[in-house]
Amino acid sequence: MNWQQVCTTDDIDEDELEEFEVGEITVLVANAGGEFFAYPPQCPHQETPLSLGMIDGDTLTCIKHLWQWNLKTGEMRDIAESPVLLYDVKVEDGAVLVNLEKELKYDYQ
């Protein structure tokens, strides 16, 4: 495990998404109703930044083609054709820690 602090719980408003740089790795963090989740920064479809996406309850929606996922598990919903990948996350004393042992990437080929 390689737990790295990516941000604090105050850095992201509720139901918003923010990108953070940790060394060479860009991580997208979601604050979904006070729970935190972390993903690679782009949509698995066409490299659109998911930071432009929307959070509604436990659904994450990409703004480009409205692909949707369960933001807690990455499972596809509705018209999505690929799942999103999730990093392990834990919150300690207001710090959002993400396990960056291995950078998660989509296979666009």
Add this chain to the structure above:
Amino acid sequence: MKISVRTRGESFAFDCAAGEKILQAGLRAGFGLPFECGSGTCGTCKAELGDGELDQGWPEAPGRAYVKAERSEFLMCQASPRSDCSIGVRSKVEALPDDVPVPNARSGQIMKMETLTHDVCRIEVSIDKPTSFNAGQFMLVSAEAVVGQRAYSMANYAATTDSLTFVIKQVSDGGFTDWLFAADRTGIDLELFGPLGVATYAPTLPNNLVCIAGGSGLTPMLSILDHAIQAGHFNTYVGDLFFGVRTERDIYLLNQLKEFATKAPEKLGITVVLSDTAPSAELSAAHPELQFDEGFVHEATMRHMVGRWENVMTYLAGPPPMVDATLRALVMEAKLAPAAIRYDKFS
């Protein structure tokens, strides 16, 4: 020349003429290659060159920002082959569905050109072969005098027609529209490719229609409402059109909108929304068939549609910031499923 395509798990090939764009050759052959704008902007049609040599086409295509040269990527909508080529495409490629007209190249001539506002005109183009298209689709249009192609939606509808109407807004970028607006272009030849686009209407849709347009995004809605009225859609279902522009001088085709409203009384509501000024009392009084409102078109849509989002098919067209703001409102506020929202993403 032969283009051999390898995708996830399948491969196929088609012929491409010298000077023809690879995307157009593939679509013409019935392969659903990935694309959205088809005109060099969005980057969706990028592919990877294996063997062979390409002419890359329009050097300033904005979509080149998405292409990684070190991976031999290129835009299929811009590139033509110089030899037989093998290419890789990352997305799924499916045969075009049966109910979609197969796109093809057409030659056309501007028969009529008409000024609608200070920066919007309408052209009627006669084409060499009768063509079918679905309401809401667009054509790629080019003229010899200007580099590159632009995507324009048809503003009319007929099951098969040799006359296409386009409503075009001037965008001062030194490109196609600056050329078009500089003089009366009646009689000038155009090249067209299409029909293209997935934000289409079919009379079999069992839904109420909601059309949301910003600026020249009204054009495909004219085609959709034209077809829906012809098909008697509003005998069974209701419809709403929200047309957003900045000021009163940006409104166009009010008479056509009034005609639509008159043909489907009580069933089709049409609201013109001004973002920069309040609509004048004179405007409302002169057009009692229409409603007028103030604000951003997506906000007005949300206000007028409260409690009426059940069983809708929503169409959306306009400038990218308007499209994104409206998508956000439709998903987050109206709680629509993605399948209930149709639009072509051009950026």
